Amino acid sequence: VTPSDQERHLGGKIHPVAGTGLLAFPWTTTTKPYGSALVELARARPDVIALGADLTRQTETDLIRDELPGQFVTVGMAEQNLMGIASGLARTGRCVFVHTFGVFATRRPFEQVAMQVAYPGLDVKIVGFMPGLSSPGGPSHQAVDDVALMRVLPNMTVVDVADAIETSQAVALLAAREGPCYLRLKRGEVPVLFDRSHRLAIPTAQWLLDGGEVAVLASGMLVATAVLAAQVLGDAGLRVSVVNVPTLKPIDAAAVLEAAARSAALVTAENHSVIGGLGSAVAEVLAEAGSGTPLRRIGIRDAYAEASSASWLFRRYGLDVDTVIATAWSAAGRTGAPPTSADVPVDTGQYAPV
Amino acid sequence: LTGDRPAVLRGAVRPAPPEIAGPGPLPPTRNLEALAATGLAIRRHAVEMVAIAGMGYLGQATSSAELFSVLYRTVLRHGIDRFVLSPGHYAIAHYAAAVEAGLLDERALATYGADGGWLESIATEKTPLVSATCGALGQGLSVGTGLALADARAGEDRRTFVFASDGEMQEGQTWEAAMFAAHHRLRRLTAIVDCNGSQVDGPIATVTTIEPLVDKWRSFGWDVHEVDGHDALAILGALEAGDASDRPSALLARTTMLHGLPSMGATTDAHFVTLGPADVRRARADTAKPALAAAAASPRGPGARR
Numbered sequence: 273v274t275p276s277d278q279e280r281h282l283g284g285k286i287h288p289v290a291g292t293g294l295l296a297f298p299w300t301t302t303t304k305p306y307g308s309a310l311v312e313l314a315r316a317r318p319d320v321i322a323l324g325a326d327l328t329r330q331t332e333t334d335l336i337r338d339e340l341p342g343q344f345v346t347v348g349m350a351e352q353n354l355m356g357i358a359s360g361l362a363r364t365g366r367c368v369f370v371h372t373f374g375v376f377a378t379r380r381p382f383e384q385v386a387m388q389v390a391y392p393g394l395d396v397k398i399v400g401f402m403p404g405l406s407s408p409g410g411p412s413h414q415a416v417d418d419v420a421l422m423r424v425l426p427n428m429t430v431v432d433v434a435d436a437i438e439t440s441q442a443v444a445l446l447a448a449r450e451g452p453c454y455l456r457l458k459r460g461e462v463p464v465l466f467d468r469s470h471r472l473a474i475p476t477a478q479w480l481l482d483g484g485e486v487a488v489l490a491s492g493m494l495v496a497t498a499v500l501a502a503q504v505l506g507d508a509g510l511r512v513s514v515v516n517v518p519t520l521k522p523i524d525a526a527a528v529l530e531a532a533a534r535s536a537a538l539v540t541a542e543n544h545s546v547i548g549g550l551g552s553a554v555a556e557v558l559a560e561a562g563s564g565t566p567l568r569r570i571g572i573r574d575a576y577a578e579a580s581s582a583s584w585l586f587r588r589y590g591l592d593v594d595t596v597i598a599t600a601w602s603a604a605g606r607t608g609a610p611p612t613s614a615d616v617p618v619d620t621g622q623y624a625p626v
Numbered sequence: 627l628t629g630d631r632p633a634v635l636r637g638a639v640r641p642a643p644p645e646i647a648g649p650g651p652l653p654p655t656r657n658l659e660a661l662a663a664t665g666l667a668i669r670r671h672a673v674e675m676v677a678i679a680g681m682g683y684l685g686q687a688t689s690s691a692e693l694f695s696v697l698y699r700t701v702l703r704h705g706i707d708r709f710v711l712s713p714g715h716y717a718i719a720h721y722a723a724a725v726e727a728g729l730l731d732e733r734a735l736a737t738y739g740a741d742g743g744w745l746e747s748i749a750t751e752k753t754p755l756v757s758a759t760c761g762a763l764g765q766g767l768s769v770g771t772g773l774a775l776a777d778a779r780a781g782e783d784r785r786t787f788v789f790a791s792d793g794e795m796q797e798g799q800t801w802e803a804a805m806f807a808a809h810h811r812l813r814r815l816t817a818i819v820d821c822n823g824s825q826v827d828g829p830i831a832t833v834t835t836i837e838p839l840v841d842k843w844r845s846f847g848w849d850v851h852e853v854d855g856h857d858a859l860a861i862l863g864a865l866e867a868g869d870a871s872d873r874p875s876a877l878l879a880r881t882t883m884l885h886g887l888p889s890m891g892a893t894t895d896a897h898f899v900t901l902g903p904a905d906v907r908r909a910r911a912d913t914a915k916p917a918l919a920a921a922a923a924s925p926r927g928p929g930a931r932r
Binding site for chain 2: 342343348349350352353355356357358359360361362363364365366383384387389391392393395396450451
């Protein structure tokens with residue numbers, strides 16, 4: 273897809289940056305991009321070992337379990353022990369990938385991650401599935417604070433990717449990056465926002481859409497949301513930039529400040545608490561640099577949610593396209609009712625952000 | 627691997643930096659007199675280390691002196707076997723025993739607890755001559771399990787010894803690790819538990835009992851050896867028998883806080899001991915080399931605080 277194709281698809285009102293590989297909406301989905309990439313990595317690197325804690329299929333590690341059983345160990349429901357074992361394996365020089373849901377990878381074994389993984393700076397890659405409100409399982413299963421918990425730990429790299437292409441590439445990138453990492457992954461059907469020319473880089477933020485009055489800095493599942501919001505806003509005459517920020521720590525401060533310098537206002541969008549995640553990281557950069565660019569943060573506003581569907585929760589907690597639209601509209605100083613995404617057509621099988 | 631990060635082990639344990647390294651490991655001994663002398667020396671060193679600040683983890687060193695003596699002088703193959711010090715508070719005993727094993731320069735002990743020094747009072751990622759350690763209790767057995775799992779999968783001839791304390795058995799993670807190690811039959815993994823019956827709030831039996839410990843470990847699938855933790859011969863026998871088992875082994879060593887310091891009296895309230903000048907004098911007399919141990923000290927107990 274060339275930028276000109278892209279512009280045509282997107283209605284001509286948004287301005288994709290050349291070379292990002294951003295595909296036109298509507299997007300497709302795929303399954304197990306992570307599990308496949310992990311098998312590929314482990315085949316090439318015998319020092320890679322995968323650990324799980326009773327969520328093997330759910331974390332796509334049934335693939336490595338079945339194909340490379342010598343490089344997979346399930347620990348059972350014992351996440352504190354899981355992190356200790358990962359530490360022991362990593363101390364012998366192995367590159368250890370640890371898998372469970374985001375809540376169980378961060379909240380329950382926080383001290384074990386801090387003392388036995390982050391502090392020694394070991395090659396342990398913690399992969400937490402079901403970010404934020406993508407889980408219908410209620411507060412026990414909704415990782416709304418995992419980025420904050422991992423971001424506060426010295427040595428820890430924190431990554432929240434936007435789609436299946438980035439997921440695949442993140443596996444090799446994290447394996448090549450020495451030291452502890454936390455990778456946040458959507459479970460189940462994963463959108464494909466980019467073609468294969470896309471290149472994820474850590475810790476680089478990437479401009480997807482440029483030239484806007486307002487810049488939306490988005491991470492993870494909210495990247496698709498921000499792009500779709502930009503399309504609707506473009507049709508309504510408000511040009512919006514979208515910056516994909518896959519690495520929450522270390523934050524790409526130069527990209528944040530560039531966005532602040534080139535925009536009248538910034539909006540952050542994350543499937544996480546506004547405390548401690550992308551919104552906080554951006555605010556810290558802006559404040560320390562003395563930037564006066566106004567900032568609005570989209571995310572979960574200091575709340576525990578319910579056990580309900582993701583689409584209901586994303587609307588209720590303001591993680592949806594229309595909230596991004598309304599926030600950017602207001603941040604740009606537009607008056608009157610903002611446009612809505614209600615008219616965007618989506619077919620079955622296509623991925624549409626809420 | 628670059629080997630730049632000290633946490634990644636190139637050998638069995640993290641090496642001692644040259645400025646505090648000892649002359650090299652002494653040949654292993656089964657001589658009970660030598661082991662007893664080592665136990666006494668560990669106590670002597672510990673008294674001097676605690677005397678620096680007038681307070682510290684003396685009770686841990688004295689309850690575990692025979693365990694460290696047998697482990698470092700006889701059973702642990704230096705350079706081959708791994709050692710995890712789960713309760714970082716026992717660093718004092720580890721340093722003293724490492725000196726007696728020839729691994730650490732005795733002069734370094736004078737820097738115990740010194741700001742910015744190598745010999746921190748609670749072990750850290752800097753601590754020499756361990757494979758891993760924890761200040762936060764209850765984590766060591768899991769890390770040792772990971773090390774033993776790595777060695778088992780690689781077919782390496784290494785034992786992994788995890789030194790633990792009985793108070794740590796209150797942490798649920800201990801039992802997560804015990805379950806996993808038995809399930810995977812990690813037979814080269816040995817837990818050495820200093821059962822001194824003490825925790826910060828007082829005797830374990832009065833806080834939340836952990837007994838029956840032997841039954842607990844056995845029911846988790848471990849090869850269990852309960853011994854008098856001040857009997858070097860019994861410790862040696864148990865550690866050797868543990869390696870012959872097809873399961874992970876646990877040495878439950880029944881010990882006494884401040885054992886070998888008769889002038890201090892028997893107490894389980896010795897997690898963190900205050901040692902005034904008079905206490906130091908009496909403790910020195912208690913731990914002097916036999917030929918010098920003429921002067922007996924009065925049996926007044928130390929103040930204890932944490």
